[in-house]
Amino acid sequence: MLIRSWDRGTEEEWRAWLAAGRDFGLLAANGPAGSGPVLVPTHFLLDGDEILLHLAAPNPLWAAVRADPHVTLSVTGDYTFAPGHWRGEPGTPTSYYAAVHFHCTAxxxxxxxxxxxxxxxxxxHFQPETPDVRVVPGEKPFGPELSGIHGLRLAIRKVDAKFKYDDxxxxxxxxxxxxxLAERGCPLDAAARTQLLRRNARRLP
Incomplete structure (x- = not known):
């Protein structure tokens, strides 16, 4: 991901962005030679410098991770299209978005x-309203189902964060x-506008 000096996100910034409820991403692992990457949409839990998740045992990701444990988790959001005539000369359109890439060892x-x-x-994290619902190995209802999944721990090696909002x-x-953006009012404009104005507020005296 290309990150310019003006749209690089700080650690404080990307952690706050994710903590606001952004816990779904695209996990990519290197597939067999000539097949392209294995891509898996998934919920995840960020805990400090570690990411936790689970997937079904038949998922093709497992073979890819066993062959190469280096994976990337991509989280993207708050995106919209900015027409060129909004942006002044030379009038080129662009995309606004926030994106965080976690480069990890699985x-x-x-x-x-x-x-x-x-x-x-x-x-x-995801179901705090049911604190009594927990998984105990060997105990019903969920314990017997553990054979159908594998867990995954991702140790974060590097984070790339980008907040592209015309800074x-x-x-x-x-x-x-x-x-x-407020006037246009398309479904994705409000979230992008929030990020744009937040970034803008950091620059104004």
């Missing part, structure tokens, strides 16, 4: 207790584009 978790631990941490333009132009 560890497959196959023990029943290890898988239960990952599931329980995910349940606590290279003058602050007043960027703010005017925010007004145009």
């Amino acid at each position: 560890e497959i978790v196959e023990s029943r207790q290890g898988k239960a631990d990952i599931l329980n941490r995910q349940l606590a 290279k333009k003058p602050a007043e132009v960027q703010a005017a584009i925010g007004d145009r």
Whole structure:
């Protein structure tokens, strides 16, 4: 991912962005030679410098990870299209978006207790309203189902974060584009406008 100096995200910025409910991404692993990457849409749990998730045992990702444990998790959101005539000279259109790429080393978790631990941490995050619903190996209703999944721990090696919202333009132009997004009101414009104005606020005195 190309990241210019004006749209690079800080760690504080991308962590806050993800913590606001962005916990679904695209996990990519190197596939067999000539086949292209294996791509898996998945929920995940970011915990410090580690990412936890689980997938069904038949998923083709497992063979790819066993062959090469280096994987990338991509999270993208708050995107929209900015017409060229909004942006001043030379009038080129662009895309606005936020994106975080986690470059990780993957560890497959196959023990029943290890898988239960990952599931329980995910349940606590995604389903906090049911604290009594937990996975215990060997106990119904979920324990017997553990054989159908594998867990995955991703140790984060590097993070690339990009918030592409025309920070290279003058602050007043960027703010005017925010007004145009509000006027247009397409389904994705509001989230992109929030990011654009947040970035713009950092620049204004």
